[in-house]
Amino acid sequence: MTDIWNDLTQRAEAVKTRPIIRLFDADPARFDAFSAQHDGLLLDFSKTNIDAQTLSALQALATETGVAAQRDAMFSGQAINVTEGRSVLHTALRPDPSRPVMVDGEDVTVGVRASLDLMAGFAEGLRDGTITASDGQPFTDVVNIGIGGSDLGPAMACRALSPFIDRITPHFVSNIDGAHIADTLAALDPQRTLVIIASKTFTTIETLTNADTAVAWLKDAVGEQFGAHLAAVSTAEDRTSAYGIAPERVFGFEDWVGGRYSLWGPVGLSVMIAIGPEHFSDLLAGALSMDTNFLTAAPAENLPLLFALVGLWHNNFCGYESRAVLPYDQRLGLLPAYLQQLDMESNGKHTTKDGTPVAGMTGPIVWGEPGTNGQHAFYQLLHQGTRIVPAEFLIAAQSHEPGLQHQHEILKANCLAQAEALMVGTQQDDPQPSPERRFDGNRPSVTIAYQQLTPFVLGQLVALYEHRVFVEGAVWGINSFDQFGVELGKKMAKDVQNDPEAMAQMSASTRGLSAFLA
Numbered sequence: 001m002t003d004i005w006n007d008l009t010q011r012a013e014a015v016k017t018r019p020i021i022r023l024f025d026a027d028p029a030r031f032d033a034f035s036a037q038h039d040g041l042l043l044d045f046s047k048t049n050i051d052a053q054t055l056s057a058l059q060a061l062a063t064e065t066g067v068a069a070q071r072d073a074m075f076s077g078q079a080i081n082v083t084e085g086r087s088v089l090h091t092a093l094r095p096d097p098s099r100p101v102m103v104d105g106e107d108v109t110v111g112v113r114a115s116l117d118l119m120a121g122f123a124e125g126l127r128d129g130t131i132t133a134s135d136g137q138p139f140t141d142v143v144n145i146g147i148g149g150s151d152l153g154p155a156m157a158c159r160a161l162s163p164f165i166d167r168i169t170p171h172f173v174s175n176i177d178g179a180h181i182a183d184t185l186a187a188l189d190p191q192r193t194l195v196i197i198a199s200k201t202f203t204t205i206e207t208l209t210n211a212d213t214a215v216a217w218l219k220d221a222v223g224e225q226f227g228a229h230l231a232a233v234s235t236a237e238d239r240t241s242a243y244g245i246a247p248e249r250v251f252g253f254e255d256w257v258g259g260r261y262s263l264w265g266p267v268g269l270s271v272m273i274a275i276g277p278e279h280f281s282d283l284l285a286g287a288l289s290m291d292t293n294f295l296t297a298a299p300a301e302n303l304p305l306l307f308a309l310v311g312l313w314h315n316n317f318c319g320y321e322s323r324a325v326l327p328y329d330q331r332l333g334l335l336p337a338y339l340q341q342l343d344m345e346s347n348g349k350h351t352t353k354d355g356t357p358v359a360g361m362t363g364p365i366v367w368g369e370p371g372t373n374g375q376h377a378f379y380q381l382l383h384q385g386t387r388i389v390p391a392e393f394l395i396a397a398q399s400h401e402p403g404l405q406h407q408h409e410i411l412k413a414n415c416l417a418q419a420e421a422l423m424v425g426t427q428q429d430d431p432q433p434s435p436e437r438r439f440d441g442n443r444p445s446v447t448i449a450y451q452q453l454t455p456f457v458l459g460q461l462v463a464l465y466e467h468r469v470f471v472e473g474a475v476w477g478i479n480s481f482d483q484f485g486v487e488l489g490k491k492m493a494k495d496v497q498n499d500p501e502a503m504a505q506m507s508a509s510t511r512g513l514s515a516f517l518a
């Protein structure tokens with residue numbers, strides 16, 4: 001551990017029980033000093049125990065671990081995914097016209113733009129009815145079949161942007177559990193439905209099995225013309241053509257886009273079909289705005305860096321093991337699930353880039369639910385439980401329901417009040433309540449605020465979280481872009497299903513359960 005790390009550890013010991021509210025008494029400008037804004041997005045981290053010295057020590061930690069150089073290596077296309085020998089270029093999917101990205105002597109943004117044009121042509125054709133179903137009539141519904149990064153991003157974005165959805169309704173099937181596809185298809189007319197099979201590798205058992213079920217459903221209804229109802233998104237065009245999907249219906253991308261970072265390109269096709277290419281461009285513009293902030297803003301104005309430093313402070317120095325994502329925005333209901341993959345699949349690692357064991361804690365547990373529902377469920381533990389869970393509140397100034405603004409005012413009041421209550425607790429000057437009615441307070445939170453949940457703002461938010469994950473991984477020295485931890489369970493599932501010899505070697509518990517479930 002370095003001197004800076006040790007200093008932060010001692011600092012946390014000394015200050016973590018200091019009442020956060022006292023920091024506001026001591027510094028009337030604390031809100032301004034411990035918040036930052038970029039392009040209409042506000043990140044307030046003043047309700048944490050971070051003071052000026054701690055913040056500068058955290059900034060020194062980022063400097064010492066070479067975060068800026070690692071960031072520049074990612075943006076410029078170096079092969080920072082060292083275990084897989086790949087560049088990490090999801091940022092090139094929201095191309096900056098003034099910043100070519102050279103990989104193997106080629107500017108990859110040229111291909112990105114061509115791919116976005118192809119997607120837009122297809123999406124527009126579907127939306128204006130020039131690309132039709134097998135009976136010559138327009139499509140009304142699109143089903144995206146994919147899992148993990150080939151599902152969570154588009155599903156989360158379509159729910160978030162439902163006020164922008166017109167003409168074609170998106171649906172998502174991910175789980176191998178037949179209940180998922182059965183319930184989804186039962187509500188749809190195959191004559192009016194386009195199915196997109198989304199899989200980076202085109203080998204994922206859940207997706208290929210659900211795809212077979214969907215193809216059988218289409219064939220039953222439309223016969224040999226079923227190909228008109230299919231499209232695919234993948235990096236493996238050999239596999240999509242072996243599956244029988246016409247090449248002009250395949251939207252390819254490169255292996256330098258990680259699955260959980262792939263919303264911005266062809267994996268976002270269902271989103272583009274649902275909200276239209278213009279709104280999809282706004283989503284990319286929002287992400288690019290956050291990229292620009294991350295790349296160019298000074299540390300004190302750099303939202304992803306600040307957000308990550310707060311996360312590191314809570315995780316590594318205060319010892320808080322999880323983070324609760326609490327969108328006071330019903331349409332961000334899938335954001336916690338999306339962030340679970342983004343954060344936990346990226347940073348749930350036990351070795352550094354050079355293969356040595358990590359020295360301290362890496363990725364925290366991410367969980368959450370929209371407010372106000374969570375208030376009537378698990379906030380009891382947030383306020384009075386024995387663990388401290390740093391909370392992340394998200395809230396818009398305006399709703400999309402002008403006629404229901406009074407409800408939005410109640411929502412905002414609840415969001416602000418919960419963050420305040422977590423921090424302040426029951427003040428000393430309150431009449432002393434009985435112990436079970438006492439709130440100790442001093443529970444930190446971050447609030448992210450924006451005007452309204454638009455495609456641009458969603459792009460900003462997701463890129464903010466992507467870069468927070470990046471900075472935290474960079475400080476820990478891990479590779480945030482592989483996911484070998486998902487492999488063992490996948491292999492064992494095959495053994496359980498198909499390999500009696502391997503099954504015979506498994507524990508008595510697994511054999512007993514298997515016998516019970518036979």
Ligand code: F6P
Nearest residue numbers: 148149150199200201204259486
């Ligand atoms: O098993 C994990 C994973 O590889 C994720 O990283 C990925 O997003 C998901 O599976 C789906 O993979 P694919 O897009 O290749 O079907």
